[in-house]
Amino acid sequence: MEMEMAVPYEPKKNSEIRIFESSDDIATDLAEYISQVSEISVKERGYFAIALSGGYLVNLMRKLCEAPYSKTLDWSKWYVFWADERAVAKNHVESNYKLTKEGFLSKV
Secondary structure, eight states: OOOOOOOOOOOOTTOOOOOOSSHHHHHHHHHHHHHHHHHHHHHHHSOEEEEEOOTHHHHHHGGGGSTTHHHHSOGGGEEEEESSOOSSOTTSTTOHHHHHHHHTGGGO
8 A cells, every 4th residue: 555645835936925005905906816717717627616714805805796807707617615614504694604695696
């Protein structure tokens, strides 16, 4: 039986830090980034998968519901997962699912 060897983590050499003046600037940059990654993923794999943690991230992603992103993204190819869903009913006030559905997914 062969054992797989763990590969040590090596941080990216081309990392960058971005500083924004406002949350709207962050939302615009995030929408542009997600739009680009989504388009590449759909072309290469036929789908785009994203894991959301809920909270303020969902508020920032609302920009994707606006033009030009809302018209250019292929939403039918998206798979959305939750990274830290709370152990509450999906209609509970603290549910990340509810927050994401009401604030983002129901609009696309």
